[in-house]
Amino acid sequence: RKEVEQDPGPFNVPEGATVAFNCTYSNSASQSFFWYRQDCRKEPKLLMSVYSSGNEDGRFTAQLNRASQYISLLIRDSKLSDSATYLCAVALIKNSGGSNYKLTFGKGTLLTVNP
Amino acid sequence: NAGVTQTPKFQVLKTGQSMTLQCAQDMNHEYMSWYRQDPGMGLRLIHYSVGAGITDQGEVPNGYNVSRSTTEDFPLRLLSAAPSQTSVYFCASSYSRVSYNEQFFGPGTRLTVL
Numbered sequence: 001r002k003e004v005e006q007d008p009g010p011f012n013v014p015e016g017a018t019v020a021f022n023c024t025y026s027n028s029a030s031q032s033f034f035w036y037r038q039d040c041r042k043e044p045k046l047l048m049s050v051y052s053s054g055n056e057d058g059r060f061t062a063q064l065n066r067a068s069q070y071i072s073l074l075i076r077d078s079k080l081s082d083s084a085t086y087l088c089a090v091a092l093i094k095n096s097g098g099s100n101y102k103l104t105f106g107k108g109t110l111l112t113v114n115p
Numbered sequence: 116n117a118g119v120t121q122t123p124k125f126q127v128l129k130t131g132q133s134m135t136l137q138c139a140q141d142m143n144h145e146y147m148s149w150y151r152q153d154p155g156m157g158l159r160l161i162h163y164s165v166g167a168g169i170t171d172q173g174e175v176p177n178g179y180n181v182s183r184s185t186t187e188d189f190p191l192r193l194l195s196a197a198p199s200q201t202s203v204y205f206c207a208s209s210y211s212r213v214s215y216n217e218q219f220f221g222p223g224t225r226l227t228v229l
Contacts, residue, residue, distance in 0.1 A: 006157075031215075032215040034217075036218075042222075043205055043220035043221060043222055044158070044205070044218075044220050045220070046217045046218065049215065087157065087158065089218075091215070094171075100171065101213075102160060102171075102173065103148070103160065103163075103218065104160065104174070105150070105157050105158040105159075105160075106157055107155065107156060107157030108157050108158075
């Protein structure tokens with residue numbers, strides 16, 4: 001099983017739609033979770049971190065389910081500007097002190113929002 | 116602050132040539148890493164460093180060397196380029212060694228090996 005797996009996509013949705021992405025991770029000891037956004041031919045940028053209690057930032061909601069080992073991202077009221085690739089990332093601590101970790105990304109899911 | 120800078124932006128190599136991809140950050144970040152991104156494969160971790168003098172292997176380290184002699188710089192060396200190393204390479208840095216900090220990425224280096 002791959003360390004981090006994402007919905008393969010692509011997703012094509014109309015403006016105003018709600019779209020959800022899911023990402024599963026294999027190591028239950030994973031500590032930190034993120035969603036990054038990557039525009040075409042650009043570098044990834046942090047969209048939001050994912051906290052245990054779930055968190056919301058405007059139209060974006062991220063959730064973590066440790067029992068089932070998955071994270072999700074919900075985008076409400078999609079805008080044309082949301083068109084991008086969305087990458088989940090999971091950090092695994094490699095030592096007991098927490099000062100050495102490895103960040104693994106999913107393959108990304110391409111979202112296209114259509115007018 | 117310039118953030119994370121990478122040079123060159125584009126590079127074409129012949130099989131067997133060696134080269135160094137440069138990465139620098141001016142944010143005094145402890146954690147730095149190198150990823151490669153290929154179509155359908157996502158971002159794959161090559162090497163990372165939790166501080167000057169400390170490096171570790173990621174998911175796909177073969178064919179690449181790194182060193183971290185200063186906090187600011189984290190060069191990636193290709194010892195003998197192969198066509199399989201054609202990719203987009205991203206360097207990233209993070210404020211500290213703790214895992215919950217944001218990673219800041221450079222603009223990438225597009226490498227083609229013929």
